[in-house]
Amino acid sequence: MTVPVLLGSVRRDRQGIRAARLIVQALEARGHEAPLVDPMELHLPLLDRMYKEHPAGEAPEPLERLATLYRRADGFMIVSGEYNNGIPPALKNLLDYFLEEYFWRPSGIVCYSAGQFGGVRAAMQLRMTLAELGMPSIPSLLPIPRIQQALGEDGVATDERTGKSAARFLDEFTWYARALRHQRAGGVPY
Numbered sequence: 001m002t003v004p005v006l007l008g009s010v011r012r013d014r015q016g017i018r019a020a021r022l023i024v025q026a027l028e029a030r031g032h033e034a035p036l037v038d039p040m041e042l043h044l045p046l047l048d049r050m051y052k053e054h055p056a057g058e059a060p061e062p063l064e065r066l067a068t069l070y071r072r073a074d075g076f077m078i079v080s081g082e083y084n085n086g087i088p089p090a091l092k093n094l095l096d097y098f099l100e101e102y103f104w105r106p107s108g109i110v111c112y113s114a115g116q117f118g119g120v121r122a123a124m125q126l127r128m129t130l131a132e133l134g135m136p137s138i139p140s141l142l143p144i145p146r147i148q149q150a151l152g153e154d155g156v157a158t159d160e161r162t163g164k165s166a167a168r169f170l171d172e173f174t175w176y177a178r179a180l181r182h183q184r185a186g187g188v189p190y
Contacts, residue, residue: 042094112143
């Protein structure tokens with residue numbers, strides 16, 4: 001399967017890259033393609049025009065590349081920190097460039113924070129946004145509290161709990177992604 005991993009932070013000392021690396025490595029270990037979509041590398045401006053609002057073939061190159069990737073996707077992994085109890089602005093901006101490309105594909109939410117709650121307050125808001133975009137999130141979350149201690153710079157879990165939680169979360173996500181891929185192959189409601 002193809003599962004883009006959308007990272008939601010452009011902060012200089014961001015910790016979310018650790019969680020993104022964990023998920024990319026875990027998906028690839030299962031034989032899936034897991035390209036990292038990093039807004040820090042894309043340098044997308046604040047949303048002025050969605051991808052679909054550009055004349056055919058005239059969207060900026062990063063948007064064309066993302067649209068091609070997203071159309072191949074079987075699902076999406078969203079890696080989100082929690083900024084003032086909400087979704088990071090870079091993630092919201094990244095998500096809002098597209099719509100139809102997300103339809104009928106599940107999303108998994110990996111949330112994190114430096115504190116004990118692991119970003120779950122942002123995840124609750126993110127669930128609403130992802131559903132509206134047509135890629136509803138699976139029931140489980142993968143919260144990573146105290147990310148600076150739970151994961152190394154390379155994305156490797158420093159404790160057994162995080163690794164086991166990630167494996168169960170990915171088992172569930174894979175089930176949903178396969179089920180929806182099967183249903184999409186037979187057509188969608190409209």
